[in-house]
Amino acid sequence: MSHGSLQVTVVEARNLKDQDTLGQNDAYIELYLDKDYKQRTTTIKDTNSPKWNETFTFNLQKGDDTLHIDVYDDDAVGKDSIGSAKFSLKKIQQGGAQSEEWVKLPAHLGFGSHGERLHNRVFVSWVNPQGMDCILIGPQHKCLCRHKFAEHKTDFAQIPTERPILISCRQQGCRCVSFEYVANASGTSDPNCRCKHSLDNHATKPPYKCQKNCNCTGFSAPFTCTCGESANKHITLVETKEEREERGHPTGYATPYQAMGGLTGFSSLAEGYLRLDPSGRGRPDDDFLNQPITAMDHPILRVHASHEPDSAEAQSQLRRTGESEMDYYERRYQERQRLSRGIRAPSNPYDDDAKLTTGTRNDKPQSRRIIGSKK
Numbered sequence: 001m002s003h004g005s006l007q008v009t010v011v012e013a014r015n016l017k018d019q020d021t022l023g024q025n026d027a028y029i030e031l032y033l034d035k036d037y038k039q040r041t042t043t044i045k046d047t048n049s050p051k052w053n054e055t056f057t058f059n060l061q062k063g064d065d066t067l068h069i070d071v072y073d074d075d076a077v078g079k080d081s082i083g084s085a086k087f088s089l090k091k092i093q094q095g096g097a098q099s100e101e102w103v104k105l106p107a108h109l110g111f112g113s114h115g116e117r118l119h120n121r122v123f124v125s126w127v128n129p130q131g132m133d134c135i136l137i138g139p140q141h142k143c144l145c146r147h148k149f150a151e152h153k154t155d156f157a158q159i160p161t162e163r164p165i166l167i168s169c170r171q172q173g174c175r176c177v178s179f180e181y182v183a184n185a186s187g188t189s190d191p192n193c194r195c196k197h198s199l200d201n202h203a204t205k206p207p208y209k210c211q212k213n214c215n216c217t218g219f220s221a222p223f224t225c226t227c228g229e230s231a232n233k234h235i236t237l238v239e240t241k242e243e244r245e246e247r248g249h250p251t252g253y254a255t256p257y258q259a260m261g262g263l264t265g266f267s268s269l270a271e272g273y274l275r276l277d278p279s280g281r282g283r284p285d286d287d288f289l290n291q292p293i294t295a296m297d298h299p300i301l302r303v304h305a306s307h308e309p310d311s312a313e314a315q316s317q318l319r320r321t322g323e324s325e326m327d328y329y330e331r332r333y334q335e336r337q338r339l340s341r342g343i344r345a346p347s348n349p350y351d352d353d354a355k356l357t358t359g360t361r362n363d364k365p366q367s368r369r370i371i372g373s374k375k
Contacts, residue, residue, distance in 0.1 A: 136262030145176035
């Protein structure tokens, strides 16, 4: 349309699709010709047939031929899409003529709706061989493809029946098949692989081989988790609510927010069994929690051995008569070595045939051909 002004009066809406689990929608409408300049109505609370009778004025520029109408349900945190529609301005005659028309809402905005996230949520966690959720994946966790979890397909209109559930990357040009958590000790910069090359030097498609022509067959972070297992022994597990509860792990309350992954609340940000949940599911058994403190435990935990002065660990922490400092540390080291050899790995709660999608480093030295003769 040519230059001029456009007046739009939003009268009412009827039978909006309910996005709230309790009560009805708190609806409002956003109108715009250009995404950089939006106008919105007031929020009409607790009704699926709101009435506004509000008028908005737009300055028309060359090329403005479509009015965009987005309808939302206003929540305490964020907003949920009810639907969107477009209205062609070519239907309106110039010269001050008025046009009155109902507009249908054929599509939902965003990627997945409120209801889909509540009922079809998948839980993603970084799990050690003993079945502990060492990391619960959230929106900002990064994949080996360099993209965040929120940039992957996290909403499903219907949960796939195939296993494992693939959470593919939605970024243009990315060949990532499914989200694979990249273990990072620092939490800021990207980690390096055991082959000493950075994450950027590896492929973005499984098995994430190194592109520097080294022996590395796939990215593997030289990082030991707080559970005591190395990073390459963990797997990124994607499961439904039912599958997670069958493992005896907490699911928390259903949330309508996108890319929540395994997070169920602020306590989910803690690692491993330090994470608390009112249900108590996922908690180690009493035998594990009440076992004696030994040299194999974390230094912070070993400090508490002094509360039981007669325990073996408390006695071992004391330097013996005539024992030098070097002899003391050597004795403590040998104690840890003996204890580590006696540890037996518990049974794996997952499929024994399950394999990591990440590769392993080939530590065998390359064969060298020596050319020349001995003088």
